[in-house]
Amino acid sequence: MNAPAAASPHVMNTYARLPIAMSHGQGCRVWDVNGKPYLDALGGIAVNTLGHNHADLVAALQEQLTKLIHTSNYYHVTLQETLAAKLVELSGLTNVFFCSTGLEANEAALKLARKFGHDKGIERPEVVVYEKAFHGRSIATLSATGNPKVQAGFGPLVEGFVRVPANNIEALKKATQGNPNVVAVFFEAIQGEGGVNPMHLDYLRDVRALCDERDWLLMIDEVQCGMGRTGKWFAHQWAGILPDVMPLAKGLGSGVPIGAVVAGPKAAHIFAPGNHGTTFGGNPLAMRAGVETIRIMERDGLLANAEKVGAHLKAGLEAALKSEVANGGVKEIRGQGLMLGIELSKPCSALTQQCADHGLLISVTADNVVRLVPSLILTTAEADEIIAILCPLIQKFLAP
Ligand SMILES: *Cc1c(COP(=O)(O)O)cnc(C)c1O
Numbered sequence: 001m002n003a004p005a006a007a008s009p010h011v012m013n014t015y016a017r018l019p020i021a022m023s024h025g026q027g028c029r030v031w032d033v034n035g036k037p038y039l040d041a042l043g044g045i046a047v048n049t050l051g052h053n054h055a056d057l058v059a060a061l062q063e064q065l066t067k068l069i070h071t072s073n074y075y076h077v078t079l080q081e082t083l084a085a086k087l088v089e090l091s092g093l094t095n096v097f098f099c100s101t102g103l104e105a106n107e108a109a110l111k112l113a114r115k116f117g118h119d120k121g122i123e124r125p126e127v128v129v130y131e132k133a134f135h136g137r138s139i140a141t142l143s144a145t146g147n148p149k150v151q152a153g154f155g156p157l158v159e160g161f162v163r164v165p166a167n168n169i170e171a172l173k174k175a176t177q178g179n180p181n182v183v184a185v186f187f188e189a190i191q192g193e194g195g196v197n198p199m200h201l202d203y204l205r206d207v208r209a210l211c212d213e214r215d216w217l218l219m220i221d222e223v224q225c226g227m228g229r230t231g232k233w234f235a236h237q238w239a240g241i242l243p244d245v246m247p248l249a250k251g252l253g254s255g256v257p258i259g260a261v262v263a264g265p266k267a268a269h270i271f272a273p274g275n276h277g278t279t280f281g282g283n284p285l286a287m288r289a290g291v292e293t294i295r296i297m298e299r300d301g302l303l304a305n306a307e308k309v310g311a312h313l314k315a316g317l318e319a320a321l322k323s324e325v326a327n328g329g330v331k332e333i334r335g336q337g338l339m340l341g342i343e344l345s346k347p348c349s350a351l352t353q354q355c356a357d358h359g360l361l362i363s364v365t366a367d368n369v370v371r372l373v374p375s376l377i378l379t380t381a382e383a384d385e386i387i388a389i390l391c392p393l394i395q396k397f398l399a400p
Contacts, residue, residue, distance in 0.1 A: 007019075018352060018353055018356055020032050020356060021033045023035075024052070024053070025040070025051070025052025025053055026051075026052055026053050027051045027052060027053075027375075027377065028040050028041075028043075028051050028052075028374060028375050028377065028378055028379075028382050029052070030052060030361070036359070037359060038356065038359050038360060038361050039359060039360050039361070039382060039385055039386060039389070040052070040361045040374060040375070041360060041361055041362050041372045041373075041374045041386050041390075042361045042362055042363050042371075042372075042373060042374070043373050043374045043375045044255060045224075045250065045363065045373065046192065046224045046229060046250045046251055046339070046373035047250045047251055047254070047255055048251075048254060048255050048375050049227060049228065049251040049252075049254040049293055049297065049302070049375060049376050050254045050293060050296055050297075050302075050375060050376070050377060051375040051377045052375075054254065054296065054377075056292065056296055057254055057289070057292050057293065057296065060288055060289075060292040061256070061285065061288060061289060061292070064284060064285055064288040065285065067284070068284040068285075069283065069284065069285045070280070070283040070284065070285065071283070071284065072279065073277065073278070073279075073281070073282060077282050077283070077284060077287060079284050079287035079288055079291060080096075080098055080282045080287055082287070082291050083096070083098070083260075083287050083290045083291050083294075084096035084098075086290075086291065086294055087248075087260060087262050088262070090233045090234075090294070091233065091234060091242075091246060091262050092242050092264075093242065093243075093246065093262045093263055093264040093268075094263065094264055094265055094268045095262070095263050095268035095269075096260050096261070096262050096263070097260065097261045097263075097271070097276065097281075098258070098259070098260050098278075098281045098282030098286070098287070099249075099258075099259040099260065099261070099278045099280075099281035099282075100257045100258060100259050100278065100280045100281050100286065101136075101249055101257060101259045102135075102136055102221075102223035102224075102247065102249035102250060102259055103135070103136025103137060103138045103141045104138075104249075104259050104278065104281070105223060105247030105248060105249050105259040105260060105261045106135045106136050106140075106141045106144070106221060106223070106247045107136075107138055107140055107141060108247070108261040108276060109186065109219045109221075109245045109247050109261050110127060110140055110141070110144065110186070111271075111275070111276060112217070112219075112245055112261070112263065112267050112270050112271065113125060113127050113183050113184035113186070113217055113219060113245070114127075114160070114183070115270050115271070115275065116183050116184065116217055116266075116267065116270055117181070117183035119270065120215075122180070122181055122183060124160065124181050125160060125181055125182075125183040125184075126160045126161065126162050126179065126181045126182050126183065127144070127160060127161055127162070127182075127183060127184045127185070127186050127219075128161075128162045128163075128164055128172065128175070128176060128182060128184065128185040128186065128216075129144045129145075129146065129161045129162070129163055129164075129186050129187070130146055130163065130164060130165070130166050130186075130187045130188075130191075131146045131163060131164070131165050131166065132146050132147065132166070132191055132194030132195065132197060132366070133145055133146040133147075133186075133187060133188060133191060133194060133221075134146075134147060134150070134188070134191065134192060134193035134194055135186070135188075135221055137150065139154065139157075139158055140158045142154060142157070143157040143158035143159075143161060144158075144161055144186065146163060146194070147193070147194070162175050162176060162179070162182065163175075166187070166191070166197060166199060166203075167199060167200050167203045168203075169203060169206040169207065169210070172185070172207065172210065173210070176214075182214070182216060183216060183217060184211075184216050184217035184218070184219050184244075184245075185207055185210075185211055185216055185217070185218055185219065186219040186220075186221065187199060187219075187220065187221065188220070188221045188222070188223075188224065188225060189204070189220050189221075189222060189225050189226075189234070189235035189236045190224070190225040190230070190235050190335065190336065190339055192223075192224035192225065192339070192365070192371075192373075193224075193365050193366070194365070194366055195341055195343065195365055195366030195368075195369040195371075196334055196335045196339060196340065196341025196365070196369055196371055197334075197341075198235075198334065198335065198336065201238055201239040202239075204236055204239035204241055205239050205240070205241055208239075208241040208242075208243075211244070217244040217245055217266060217267055218241075218243045218244050218245070219243060219244065219245040219246070219247070220234075220236050220243040220245075220246050221246075221247050222234050222235060222236070222246050222247065222248055223247055223248060223249045223250050223259075224250055224339070224373070225339055226246070226248050226250075226251070226252075227248065227250070227251035227252050227293075227297075228251070228297055228302055228303045228306055228337075228376055229251060229306055229337055229338050229339045229373065229376065230306065230307075230310075230336040230337035230338075230339060231303055231304070231306050231307030231310065231336065231337040232303065233303065234246065235336070235339075238336070242264055243264065244263065244264045244266045244267045245261060245262070245263050245264070245267045246261070246262040246263075247259070247260070247261045247262075248260045248261070248262060251293075251376075252289075252290050252293065253286055253289035253290050253293060254289060254292075254293040255289075256285065256286050256289035256290075257280075257286060258286040258287075258289060258290055259281070260290075297376065300377070302376040302377065303376075305376060305377065305378075306337040306338045306376045307337050308380075309338065309378050309379065309380055309382075309383050310335075310336065310337035310338040310339075310340065311337075312380050312383050313338070313340060313372070313378075313383040313386065313387065314333060314335070314340055316383060316384060316387040317333050317340070317342060317387055317390075317391065318333055320387050320391035321333065321342070321391055321394060321395075324394065324395060324398055328345055329344065329345050329394075329398035330342060330343070330344060330345070330394070330398070331343040331344065331345055335372075338372070338373065338374055338375075338376060338378060339372075339373055340371070340372045340373075341365075341369045341370065341371050341372075342369065342370040342372075342394065343368060343369045344368045344369070344370070344394070344397075344398065345368070345398070346368060346398075347367045347368050348364055348367075348368050348370065348394075348397060349364045349367065350397070351364055351370060351393060351394065351397055352364055354393050354397070355389065355390060355393060358389050358393065359389065360386065360389040360390060362390065370390070370394070372386065374386075
């Protein structure tokens with residue numbers, strides 16, 4: 001029997017890690033240091049868009065390493081312009097700020113919202129945020145997050161947020177009624193960490209209309225649900241709307257740290273030199289990762305693949321878990337494309353280890369939701385393999 005990876009005495013204890021350490025990967029598979037293979041249905045938490053060791057991405061990054069890794073934003077970075085032009089084309093928005101992570105993209109969005117307010121004379125701007133939202137772990141983004149566990153121990157929280165429930169336009173109107181300080185509405189098109197909870201398409205359209213009516217920014221956090229995962233470049237595009245501000249990260253660089261905040265005309269010119277910045281953001285290596293990720297996604301039709309394989313996976317899960325859905329052990333199977341959640345009737349974090357024992361990587365979020373966010377190169381055969389490993393384990397877990 002191979003020894004489990006030991007707990008590290010030197011790395012800070014911020015994650016309840018499984019006793020596994022990975023060695024290498026190929027496509028949708030990874031191998032641990034003992035040589036055991038795993039089918040990867042987590043994709044580095046919706047990050048590894050192209051899977052592991054994608055030959056074309058690796059070749060491009062190797063070439064980039066020999067040219068430039070980093071220069072600083074004191075100079076123009078040609079690849080920033082290339083990637084920004086591409087994101088503008090895909091989103092229908094106009095300008096991009098690059099950073100390195102999701103929380104930084106969301107910080108930039110919140111700063112845009114506040115300055116948008118200050119620019120029109122609102123001294124204490126407020127942003128509408130949502131129950132069960134997750135926007136990151138900086139002090140501002142954890143304050144915007146709607147999960148007491150993320151906030152516990154880190155008060156005082158940043159002020160200037162109004163919290164509302166999802167998919168309830170009347171609640172949004174009521175919570176903001178007569179409040180002249182509201183400047184923006186901020187949410188994930190599909191909540192990720194909160195349990196794979198989609199915003200309804202008609203709700204997205206209603207919020208867009210309300211933001212227009214009230215002159216608020218519509219800011220949609222697409223850090224997890226964006227970059228092709230649902231079968232469109234950005235999940236809000238299913239509703240046929242445009243946001244004013246759209247933070248991105250996770251899948252944008254296929255594993256290389258990268259973040260971006262994409263803005264439309266209403267928000268694109270709020271920042272002037274000196275208002276915002278970052279040392280690493282937009283460096284040539286990260287930009288090359290973004291450019292190549294999108295190029296390969298387009299060339300290989302990965303949006304269509306995410307839609308097709310995602311629908312296949314969802315239908316397969318529904319079929320395999322039919323009696324659990326009928327008897328209430330499985331409360332709901334939801335999500336879109338390759339962003340799926342299976343909500344169980346009880347907390348199920350134990351399933352992550354049980355799946356890993358059987359060679360499958362998943363995560364459990366919001367205590368009782370099995371989350372599947374694999375690479376967008378997943379095949380139907382691999383989807384069938386996920387179903388074949390996962391569903392019997394869920395059945396066993398739910399059995400009285
Ligand atoms: C992961 C995530 C973040 C935070 O991204 P980091 O790169 O971990 O800072 C923000 N918003 C959403 C929706 C996320 O899923």
